[in-house]
Amino acid sequence: MLEKELKDIVGEKWVIESDEKKLYGFDGFTAVRGEPRLVVLPGNEEEAVKVLRLLIKNSVKVIVRGSGTSLSGATVSLTGDEVVVSLTRLNKVYSQKGFEIEVGPGIVNAMVTMNAPPHLFYAPDPSSYQVSSIGGNISHDSGGIHVVKYGPTFNSIISLRVLLPNGEVEEFPSSPVFNFSSIFIGAEGTLGAVLRARLRLYLKPKFKKSIFATFNSIRDAGKAIVDVFKSGVIPSALEMMDKYSIIAVENSRYKAGIPEVDAILLIELDGSQADFEERRVKRVIEDNGGEMLNVKDPNKLWNARKGAFPAMGVISPAYLTLDCDVLRGYLPDVLVKIREIALKYNVYIANVFHAGDGNLHPLISYDPSDFNSFYRAVKASDEIEKTVIEIGGVPSGEHGIGIEKVKFMEVYYDETSLNVMKRIKNVFDPYNLFNPCKMFGNCKVENREVKVLWEWD
Amino acid sequence: MGMGLEEALKCVHCGFCLEACPTYVVTKSEIHSPRGRITAFKLGINSDGFQTCMFCRRCELACPSGVKYSEIIKTVRRPNPLEKIAVKLLDRPVSLVPFLRMLRINAFIPLEHREENEDLILFPGCLTSVVFRNSVEKVLNYFKSLGYKVSVYNDMCCGLAHEHIGEVQEGKERIKRLKDVFRGKVVVSLSSNCTAHMRENGIENVYDLAEFLLKFNLPLPKRDGEVTIHEPCHAHLLGIDNYIRPVVEKMGLKVAESEEPSFECGAGGDFFIFNRELSEKVMEVKKEKTLKSGVKTVISTNPSCSLAFLKMGLRPIHIADLL
Numbered sequence: 001m002l003e004k005e006l007k008d009i010v011g012e013k014w015v016i017e018s019d020e021k022k023l024y025g026f027d028g029f030t031a032v033r034g035e036p037r038l039v040v041l042p043g044n045e046e047e048a049v050k051v052l053r054l055l056i057k058n059s060v061k062v063i064v065r066g067s068g069t070s071l072s073g074a075t076v077s078l079t080g081d082e083v084v085v086s087l088t089r090l091n092k093v094y095s096q097k098g099f100e101i102e103v104g105p106g107i108v109n110a111m112v113t114m115n116a117p118p119h120l121f122y123a124p125d126p127s128s129y130q131v132s133s134i135g136g137n138i139s140h141d142s143g144g145i146h147v148v149k150y151g152p153t154f155n156s157i158i159s160l161r162v163l164l165p166n167g168e169v170e171e172f173p174s175s176p177v178f179n180f181s182s183i184f185i186g187a188e189g190t191l192g193a194v195l196r197a198r199l200r201l202y203l204k205p206k207f208k209k210s211i212f213a214t215f216n217s218i219r220d221a222g223k224a225i226v227d228v229f230k231s232g233v234i235p236s237a238l239e240m241m242d243k244y245s246i247i248a249v250e251n252s253r254y255k256a257g258i259p260e261v262d263a264i265l266l267i268e269l270d271g272s273q274a275d276f277e278e279r280r281v282k283r284v285i286e287d288n289g290g291e292m293l294n295v296k297d298p299n300k301l302w303n304a305r306k307g308a309f310p311a312m313g314v315i316s317p318a319y320l321t322l323d324c325d326v327l328r329g330y331l332p333d334v335l336v337k338i339r340e341i342a343l344k345y346n347v348y349i350a351n352v353f354h355a356g357d358g359n360l361h362p363l364i365s366y367d368p369s370d371f372n373s374f375y376r377a378v379k380a381s382d383e384i385e386k387t388v389i390e391i392g393g394v395p396s397g398e399h400g401i402g403i404e405k406v407k408f409m410e411v412y413y414d415e416t417s418l419n420v421m422k423r424i425k426n427v428f429d430p431y432n433l434f435n436p437c438k439m440f441g442n443c444k445v446e447n448r449e450v451k452v453l454w455e456w457d
Numbered sequence: 458m459g460m461g462l463e464e465a466l467k468c469v470h471c472g473f474c475l476e477a478c479p480t481y482v483v484t485k486s487e488i489h490s491p492r493g494r495i496t497a498f499k500l501g502i503n504s505d506g507f508q509t510c511m512f513c514r515r516c517e518l519a520c521p522s523g524v525k526y527s528e529i530i531k532t533v534r535r536p537n538p539l540e541k542i543a544v545k546l547l548d549r550p551v552s553l554v555p556f557l558r559m560l561r562i563n564a565f566i567p568l569e570h571r572e573e574n575e576d577l578i579l580f581p582g583c584l585t586s587v588v589f590r591n592s593v594e595k596v597l598n599y600f601k602s603l604g605y606k607v608s609v610y611n612d613m614c615c616g617l618a619h620e621h622i623g624e625v626q627e628g629k630e631r632i633k634r635l636k637d638v639f640r641g642k643v644v645v646s647l648s649s650n651c652t653a654h655m656r657e658n659g660i661e662n663v664y665d666l667a668e669f670l671l672k673f674n675l676p677l678p679k680r681d682g683e684v685t686i687h688e689p690c691h692a693h694l695l696g697i698d699n700y701i702r703p704v705v706e707k708m709g710l711k712v713a714e715s716e717e718p719s720f721e722c723g724a725g726g727d728f729f730i731f732n733r734e735l736s737e738k739v740m741e742v743k744k745e746k747t748l749k750s751g752v753k754t755v756i757s758t759n760p761s762c763s764l765a766f767l768k769m770g771l772r773p774i775h776i777a778d779l780l
Contacts, residue, residue, distance in 0.1 A: 014486075016488070019500075019502045019503075019504075020488050020493075020497065020502060020504050020505070020506075022496075022500055022502060023487045023488060023493045023496050023497060023502070023504070024487055026470065027470070027472075028469075028470060028471050028472060030469065030470045041485065041486055067472055067475060068472055068487065069471065069472045086485070086486075086487075088485035088486075089485045091485065106485065108476055110476075128471070128472065128473065130473065130476055130519075131472050131473055131474075131475045131476050132472075252521055252522065252523060253518075253520070253521065253523050254521060307473075307521040309471065309521075310469050310471035310473055310520075310521035310522050311521045311522065312469065312522075313467055313468070313469040313471075313521065313522025313523070313524075314467075314522060314523065317466050317467055317468070317469060318469065319469070
């Protein structure tokens with residue numbers, strides 16, 4: 001029996017077959033709740049390999065999971081046949097040399113920097129960096145506030161060790177030709193399981209400056225964002241929060257004393273040029289009608305930004321989080337349009353996002369006990385995504401397609417591209433064992449929430 | 458709607474609490490995490506995780522949505538029969554002595570001291586009164602030397618232990634009675650988590666020792682050496698631990714920084730007795746974090762934490778010991 005064989009590998013208490021497996025039924029995306037067949041928590045890489053091989057041999061569907069903070073529902077078991085393999089216990093640091101560190105997939109993002117020499121740091125920092133795991137970060141090519149200067153996870157991966165859906169473990173050397181590891185970055189666990197990662201570390205900048213500026217119009221704030229880059233400055237972070245996000249944060253434990261203005265820009269400059277750049281950025285802000293906000297403790301504002309998503313809990317107990325990208329120049333237009341959409345569907349939408357790289361995060365709140373409220377939120381989300389794609393934007397910048405954005409795939413990609421993707425999936429995973437129903441959908445699911453998410457009206 | 462449910466519905470399942478939770482850190486299992494426990498509560502699953510909660514409430518500080526987790530877990534925690542007896546003993550610390558000796562913990566008869574029209578009441582906390590009697594004596598002598606009239610109060614537990622194991626009503630009764638006993642008096646507590654519990658429940662006239670020393674600007678002796686500071690979980694939740702560092706520094710001690718000083722010590726009230734394996738794993742992590750400071754002497758102002766540090770082979774000292 002499968003349960004018994006799994007227990008023989010990992011030990012009795014690390015296989016969850018009771019009702020408690022429902023605790024692994026969903027992640028940071030709460031709209032759709034599943035229930036896995038079983039949950040297994042291997043204690044090390046060797047056990048993980050044995051567990052995955054056993055599941056593959058028995059043609060059992062697999063969902064590889066880390067901390068379970070996905071915002072697109074990447075780890076939800078939609079059919080109930082899937083076994084969730086949690087790799088959270090594979091959280092070792094294997095080695096650290098020069099500007100590289102080798103870690104297990106379960107290690108928490110923040111722990112990478114903690115384990116690095118004091119003069120180095122791991123750059124990608126999604127807002128969930130205190131809890132989200134590197135395996136999940138790789139599988140979603142996670143970004144964060146420092147993407148604008150250091151790039152998303154992709155730029156910090158040197159090489160990977162991966163278990164493929166045929167059960168083989170491959171260690172890809174770092175390579176300038178056919179960057180083997182790259183295909184697994186952003187694959188959302190559909191092509192195999194990341195077992196180890198060699199990550200790139202950066203020198204910690206000696207100087208850092210924070211600038212906060214408030215604006216009475218999102219248009220002015222949007223223009224200031226573009227002008228910062230035009231002035232020749234590449235900030236290490238450039239974030240924006242709109243009025244509705246400020247209201248949520250100021251009512252949460254992240255309260256930072258931000259005035260209820262139309263928009264606030266949070267800018268960080270790092271490196272030896274920071275002083276000089278600060279003067280330029282301040283000038284840009286003044287020219288665009290912004291006002292400098294002087295604060296005693298800049299960290300308080302940055303923490304407010306990082307806690308802004310879950311702080312939405314004070315507005316409503318659930319929300320959809322989009323992560324579409326647009327060219328920076330289009331930000332003002334899109335933000336104005338999002339406000340119109342919010343009014344049209346009568347939903348509360350807060351915008352808090354990585355403005356520097358045009359990565360929007362409309363948070364669309366809804367009441368999970370009211371289906372109509374969920375329906376309206378999804379319709380608002382549909383319209384925002386369509387707006388973004390129409391002007392040349394991308395449906396998902398860093399949270400992944402998961403369950404949430406399946407239907408936008410066919411809007412954004414043409415048929416040829418979609419076919420190429422499906423062929424790649426088929427080459428790696430011909431029996432469709434790894435993270436089924438994600439990204440391409442393609443599952444018969446009798447769940448009304450999924451139907452609303454996957455089907456157009 | 459029950460208080461627990463109201464709080465549970467605020468949870469957006471973001472997972473920001475995971476790494477704040479000592480039992481999650483050592484198991485990496487959703488079952489033993491605040492998010493998992495809240496979900497189990499919502500889904501009506503009788504999860505093992507309810508019993509493994511150490512009740513440090515660090516998750517409440519980590520929660521961006523402001524979920525008061527303690528209100529949820531209190532409603533589902535059920536004491537085991539031994540726990541029920543153990544908390545009963547807390548009201549008469551002297552009766553704890555044989556119990557603690559059975560656990561090979563050195564325990565003494567509590568120090569009794571009463572004065573008419575006292576200026577302040579010294580509240581050692583039940584465990585402190587029998588395990589760290591020496592500290593009680595030191596602080597009593599200190600206050601007397603400054604001319605204070607002091608009475609030591611050993612007659613009732615603050616109720617934190619009761620709340621921890623889910624005996625909410627019992628806990629509330631104790632707070633109510635202590636409120637009456639302490640009315641119009643100034644109380645100085647030697648157990649920081651008890652201080653926090655009493656304060657949070659409306660007994661405003663209780664000071665933590667460090668807080669009292671600082672607020673009333675009492676004379677402090679000069680001490681040499683290097684220490685690291687532990688921030689007891691409940692005191693940390695209320696910010697009462699903020700007084701410890703300035704007092705230590707005023708005494709001239711050098712403070713070495715440990716990693717996450719508010720991380721759970723591993724004792725978790727009576728947790729270390731009934732969940733030994735988990736407790737020992739948490740202590741291992743705590744020891745590692747503490748030793749990052751490079752010193753073995755830890756300022757610990759809460760008795761169960763001090764016991765945990767002793768178990769780790771470290772040297773806990775109370776502010777009282779420095780007076």
